[in-house]
Amino acid sequence: MAKINTSEVRKINKKSILRYLLMNEDVTKPQIAADLKLSIPTVGLIVDELVQQGLVENAGVQASSGGRRAAIYRVIKDSVHACGIEISQSHQIYVIVNICGEIVASERISKQFSDDREYIQDVERYREDFVRRSGVDPQTIVGAGISVQGLINADQTSFSSHMLDNQRKIMIYPLTDKFPYIYLNDGTASCMSECYANQEERDFVYLMLSRTVGGAIVENGDIWHGVDSFAGEFGHMCIHPGDDKICYCGGKGHAWCYLSSDRLEEVCDGPYWNFFTKLEAGDSECRKFFDRFLDDLALLVYNVRMMHNSDVVLGGYLGTHLKPYLPDLEKRLQKLDHLYMESKTKVLIGQYDLEAAGVGAARYFIEQFIVSLS
Numbered sequence: 001m002a003k004i005n006t007s008e009v010r011k012i013n014k015k016s017i018l019r020y021l022l023m024n025e026d027v028t029k030p031q032i033a034a035d036l037k038l039s040i041p042t043v044g045l046i047v048d049e050l051v052q053q054g055l056v057e058n059a060g061v062q063a064s065s066g067g068r069r070a071a072i073y074r075v076i077k078d079s080v081h082a083c084g085i086e087i088s089q090s091h092q093i094y095v096i097v098n099i100c101g102e103i104v105a106s107e108r109i110s111k112q113f114s115d116d117r118e119y120i121q122d123v124e125r126y127r128e129d130f131v132r133r134s135g136v137d138p139q140t141i142v143g144a145g146i147s148v149q150g151l152i153n154a155d156q157t158s159f160s161s162h163m164l165d166n167q168r169k170i171m172i173y174p175l176t177d178k179f180p181y182i183y184l185n186d187g188t189a190s191c192m193s194e195c196y197a198n199q200e201e202r203d204f205v206y207l208m209l210s211r212t213v214g215g216a217i218v219e220n221g222d223i224w225h226g227v228d229s230f231a232g233e234f235g236h237m238c239i240h241p242g243d244d245k246i247c248y249c250g251g252k253g254h255a256w257c258y259l260s261s262d263r264l265e266e267v268c269d270g271p272y273w274n275f276f277t278k279l280e281a282g283d284s285e286c287r288k289f290f291d292r293f294l295d296d297l298a299l300l301v302y303n304v305r306m307m308h309n310s311d312v313v314l315g316g317y318l319g320t321h322l323k324p325y326l327p328d329l330e331k332r333l334q335k336l337d338h339l340y341m342e343s344k345t346k347v348l349i350g351q352y353d354l355e356a357a358g359v360g361a362a363r364y365f366i367e368q369f370i371v372s373l374s
């Protein structure tokens with residue numbers, strides 16, 4: 001195994017201490033040292049450096065318990081920010097998050113997507129005005145992540161999508177922003193909101209259910225993109241071979257055909273939240289549809305679990321609506337468990353609702369900032 005040198009060790013320790021401070025408010029150097037199993041002098045030096053860099057501040061002293069009172073430290077939440085922009089077929093969502101990943105500003109506007117330079121220039125103008133309205137110092141913004149409903153090619157010049165009915169390949173027009181930006185797939189971006197929320201290196205599968213169906217596979221806290229970057233495209237997994245329903249990709253029987261929020265909107269003839277209102281009011285058509293929907297979802301979750309044997313987090317605006325129906329979903333999963341594996345894994349609900357993709361796209365840059373910290 002390759003040896004790592006002292007300066008690399010110091011960088012690793014610095015990131016761990018900053019992550020610890022992001023998760024724990026008002027802590028002392030001895031507390032950090034004990035919890036992270038580091039020496040007090042090491043913690044002392046690094047915390048002082050973080051203070052000098054303007055990321056951490058001294059917030060007074062601990063209440064007296066007899067001996068010398070230790071100084072308390074906390075992260076300066078408005079020291080670093082990032083922007084996230086979610087672009088979809090019919091709307092845009094703009095968010096700003098601080099270094100802790102908390103949303104400090106958010107706006108949603110209706111705007112029909114179009115594949116031209118003017119559209120992206122409008123996005124930039126709106127984003128600038130949005131930052132101004134938010135009162136956030138633009139100097140603290142480290143980047144802007146842009147989430148789109150589609151598969152982005154490796155050199156960020158185009159993406160395949162169904163956002164335009166007559167076109168699969170959509171060109172990416174570069175932004176003129178002064179700070180870095182990146183385009184991200186909406187499933188990946190939504191998953192990032194979940195990945196970075198706990199600062200834990202856990203394994204799970206994120207299953208995004210909204211107008212699109214997608215997701216991501218997370219191992220040790222990192223998203224596994226796969227050789228061609230389409231790992232986690234669960235919407236294109238075939239769950240009904242032989243069925244004639246056609247996915248927007250051209251394939252038949254794909255999960256998207258049954259689990260997109262579009263299907264719910266077709267049944268209730270209105271926005272997807274009306275579906276749940278009608279369902280709860282006892283509408284028989286909605287009940288019949290939802291019965292099939294939960295069976296299809298159970299089948300997809302079962303397949304995903306067989307592949308990755310980890311918790312499955314349901315996200316996206318439809319996924320986060322499913323909390324009351326989790327016990328029913330679990331029962332259907334048990335019926336599929338012919339091997340009687342009695343999995344210890346759980347189906348969970350994501351922490352972010354409508355803003356998940358925007359928050360994740362913004363957190364991409366917060367994470368980049370933490371990783372590149374020297």
Ligand SMILES: [Zn+2]
Binds near residue numbers: 235236247248251254
């Ligand atoms: Zn498909």
